[in-house]
Amino acid sequence: xxxxxxxxxxxxxxxxxxxxxxxxxxxxxxxxxxxxxxxxxxxxxxxxxxxxxxxxxxxxxxxxxxxxxxxxxxxxxxxxxxxxxxxxxxxxxxxxxxxxxxxxxxxxxxxxxxxxxxxxxxxxxxxxxxxxxxxxxxxxxxxxxxxxxxxxxxxxxxxxxxxxxxxxxxxxxxxxxxxxxxxxxxxxxxxxxxxxxxxxxxxxxxxxxxxxxxxxxxxxxxxxxxxxxxxxxxxxxxxxxxxxxxxxxxxxxxxxxxxxx
Ligand SMILES: NC(=O)c1ccc[n+]([C@@H]2O[C@H](COP(=O)([O-])OP(=O)(O)OC[C@H]3O[C@@H](n4cnc5c(N)ncnc54)[C@H](O)[C@@H]3O)[C@@H](O)[C@H]2O)c1
Numbered sequence: 001x002x003x004x005x006x007x008x009x010x011x012x013x014x015x016x017x018x019x020x021x022x023x024x025x026x027x028x029x030x031x032x033x034x035x036x037x038x039x040x041x042x043x044x045x046x047x048x049x050x051x052x053x054x055x056x057x058x059x060x061x062x063x064x065x066x067x068x069x070x071x072x073x074x075x076x077x078x079x080x081x082x083x084x085x086x087x088x089x090x091x092x093x094x095x096x097x098x099x100x101x102x103x104x105x106x107x108x109x110x111x112x113x114x115x116x117x118x119x120x121x122x123x124x125x126x127x128x129x130x131x132x133x134x135x136x137x138x139x140x141x142x143x144x145x146x147x148x149x150x151x152x153x154x155x156x157x158x159x160x161x162x163x164x165x166x167x168x169x170x171x172x173x174x175x176x177x178x179x180x181x182x183x184x185x186x187x188x189x190x191x192x193x194x195x196x197x198x199x200x201x202x203x204x205x206x207x208x209x210x211x212x213x214x215x216x217x218x219x220x221x222x223x224x225x226x227x228x229x230x231x232x233x234x235x236x237x238x239x240x241x242x243x244x245x246x247x248x249x250x251x252x253x254x255x256x257x258x259x260x261x
Pocket of ligand 1: 194
């Protein structure tokens with residue numbers, strides 16, 4: 001699929017996997033709305049880039065960002081929910097309400113708010129729902145695509161703390177439900193499952209100090225990680241799923257084979 005002039009929203013756009021994703025879409029000529037709680041490192045005058053300061057865990061911010069994109073470019077084609085934060089590997093008995101709320105709000109509520117705000121704009125494109133079932137079903141028109149960045153912690157209990165693991169399992173469930181619910185209306189929703197990625201996510205999440213009980217419990221599983229991947233590797237998988245018509249409700253691992261263990 002050509003991404004030329006496609007209207008793309010990327011959250012967490014100013015660092016790590018999000019920044020790498022923006023670079024790939026930009027190279028393809030897409031129009032990209034870059035949502036992040038932080039300012040971009042350098043200001044740009046690129047007419048195809050729209051920087052929006054947005055805390056995805058705020059419903060108000062998320063809805064205002066979607067409106068700003070639609071007001072500027074007239075619609076949305078692709079939503080990539082990349083922004084996320086970690087916990088400190090705390091077990092459930094050591095997880096504070098504040099930590100639970102903070103991690104769930106960014107990693108789960110954020111994608112939820114953005115999907116809820118973006119999907120009506122997908123659905124408003126021409127072409128109604130597909131009629132018929134089974135082999136008599138016609139292909140739905142392509143209206144919109146969502147790619148949600150989960151984690152190995154979405155499919156394993158041995159990768160992170162209780163809050164992060166719960167948030168990514170929840171995001172995987174939301175993604176599958178969305179893939180199914182809109183399958184006949186031209187909307188696809190897929191998931192990336194990164195293993196360990198070379199970014200500063202722990203420090204960016206304010207988690208320089210690990211919770212040592214939790215960390216030691218995870219160590220055995222982390223010691224089996226075949227190796228880290230680079231943000232670019234994950235970004236390539238995101239862009240692939242964004243253009244992969246026919247793929248819906250899928251989980252694509254980018255983990256050097258960790259999940260194959
Ligand atoms: N780095 C890893 O090892 C790893 C592994 C598996 C999954 N992931 C997932 O990949 C995604 C990206 O992580 P990364 O490693 O690139 O992290 P990162 O810290 O390098 O980048 C995250 C970006 O999200 C932004 N952000 C954080 N909170 C936000 C908020 N409330 N609203 C808007 N923007 C916000 C940050 O400012 C930052 O620019 C996350 O969802 C993370 O859970 C990362």
